[in-house]
Amino acid sequence: xxxxxxxxxxxxxxxxxxxxxxxxxTPFGDASGEVLRGRLHGVPLLFLARHxxxxxxxxxxxxxxxxxxxxxxxxxxxxxxxxxxxSLAQAIEPGHLAMPEQYFDWTRGVRERSFFGRGVAAxxxxxxxVSARLVDAVAAxxxxxxxxxxxxxxxxxxxxxxxxxxxxxxxxxQAGCHLVGMTNVPEAFLAREAQLGYATVxxxxxxxxxxxxxxxxxSVAAIMALYGRSLxxxxxxxxxxxTAGLPEPEPEIRxxxxxxxxxxxxxxxxxxxxxxDVLRR
Numbered sequence: 001x002x003x004x005x006x007x008x009x010x011x012x013x014x015x016x017x018x019x020x021x022x023x024x025x026t027p028f029g030d031a032s033g034e035v036l037r038g039r040l041h042g043v044p045l046l047f048l049a050r051h052x053x054x055x056x057x058x059x060x061x062x063x064x065x066x067x068x069x070x071x072x073x074x075x076x077x078x079x080x081x082x083x084x085x086x087s088l089a090q091a092i093e094p095g096h097l098a099m100p101e102q103y104f105d106w107t108r109g110v111r112e113r114s115f116f117g118r119g120v121a122a123x124x125x126x127x128x129x130v131s132a133r134l135v136d137a138v139a140a141x142x143x144x145x146x147x148x149x150x151x152x153x154x155x156x157x158x159x160x161x162x163x164x165x166x167x168x169x170x171x172x173x174q175a176g177c178h179l180v181g182m183t184n185v186p187e188a189f190l191a192r193e194a195q196l197g198y199a200t201v202x203x204x205x206x207x208x209x210x211x212x213x214x215x216x217x218x219s220v221a222a223i224m225a226l227y228g229r230s231l232x233x234x235x236x237x238x239x240x241x242x243t244a245g246l247p248e249p250e251p252e253i254r255x256x257x258x259x260x261x262x263x264x265x266x267x268x269x270x271x272x273x274x275x276x277d278v279l280r281r
Contacts, residue, residue, distance in 0.1 A: 002246055003035075003046040003076035003196075004238065005067065007083040007183060007203075009224075009231050011049045015239070016040045022074050027275045028065040028115070032057055035074045043242045046074050050081070050183060058161045059182035065112050068190040073278050078134055078249050079191050080241070081200035082234055084227050085155065085181040086208035088173045094226050096148045097233065098202040099135050100155035101128075104177050105185045108159045113186035115193050115279060120272050121262040124193050131197030133247040138201060141240035147233055153178035155202065157185035169210035180208050194279045195256045197249030201237065203230045 004013060018038040024031035032052040039045070048067055051057045071079060085098065092098055103126075107113075116122040135151055142149035156172045158164060160182035164172075172180055179202055191198035205227045257280055268276065 001044055001046060001075045001077055002242070003048065003071040003074070003079045005071075005079060005081040005187070006047065006049045007081065008051065008055065009227055010082050010234070011053055011055070013040055013047050013238075014235065016045075016047060022070070024066070024070055026066045026069045026073070027271070028069055028112070029063050031066040031070040032062060035070050037074060041239065041243050043246070045242070046071055046076055060110050060159055060161065062183065064187050064190055065115060068187065068194050068196070069115070069275070069278065072194040072196060072281070076196055077254065078131065078197040078246065080134060080138070080238075081184065081187065081198070083181050083183050083200055083202050084205050085179040085202035086206050087178070087204050088156070088169065088180055088208060088210060089153075089178045092150050092153070092178060092204055094204050094206055095230055096150060096204045097142065097237070098150040098153055098179055098204055099138060099199060100179060100184065100202065101130050101132070101135060101152050102154040103129055103185055103188055104154055104156040104172070104175060106156050106158050106172065107185055110159065111186055113189065115190065115275070119263070120268065120276065122193070122257065122260045123262070124189075124256055124260045126189055126192055129188050129192060130199045131249055131253060133250055134197050134199040137244065137247050138199065138237065138241050141244055142237055145236060145240055147237060150178075155179045155181060155184055158182055164208060166209045169208045173210055179204070192253065192256055195254050195281075197253050201234060203227060203234055205230070
């Protein structure tokens with residue numbers, strides 16, 4: 001089942017018939033809000049607003065572990081996120097869409113970034129952190145709609161909530177990053193620990209602040225003005241992806257924990273075994 005994580009401005013799915021609102025309490029704390037289970041164009045799916053209704057959570061305040069766990073517990077096998085992003089490449093213009101296939105973690109260790117630890121040891125490979133099958137499906141839908149969507153790009157995740165300095169923007173460009181945002185890490189990596197096929201659609205709002213022209217530098221007002229216009233394209237894209245038929249996640253993603261766990265089952269207590277069983281589904 002596909003789960004949608006809605007970013008800035010995407011706090012509901014228009015046209016979704018909601019069948020249930022599921023508990024947001026998890027062993028890792030409370031998720032950003034209730035998980036909605038229902039159907040969009042007749043297709044079963046799940047929805048969660050990353051920042052909560054009314055956008056009450058800043059990126060570093062989001063409980064990413066609880067969000068991912070709640071979606072997995074509700075039956076998700078794939079996650080498609082939507083996020084506002086800044087562009088670090090001239091060709092990726094504001095108003096375009098972009099799907100990262102690599103991530104550069106430039107956060108500061110404030111966020112809980114793994115389900116594991118505190119008696120349960122595992123090391124999950126994230127060499128290829130997204131589901132290529134899901135990216136392929138979204139890219140095909142974008143082509144059919146005539147939408148400009150870039151793929152094969154690298155997303156740098158920064159801590160926020162402030163917007164970056166020009167020096168930081170130039171550094172990330174030199175590091176080979178094409179997009180900058182505040183929310184996809186640790187979300188993408190937690191999805192892999194939960195054996196979920198993950199991808200995100202980045203809605204490009206600005207050129208961050210690496211250009212010499214200060215009129216092109218990111219501001220909240222400019223970001224929100226363009227994002228509001230681009231959100232309609234993102235909604236059309238989601239509708240097209242759902243109606244075109246969804247792929248199955250890669251077997252290596254769905255079995256990511258098979259060779260990653262180091263702690264044997266007989267060393268786990270009942271609480272640890274219970275949440276780990278959810279991740280291993």
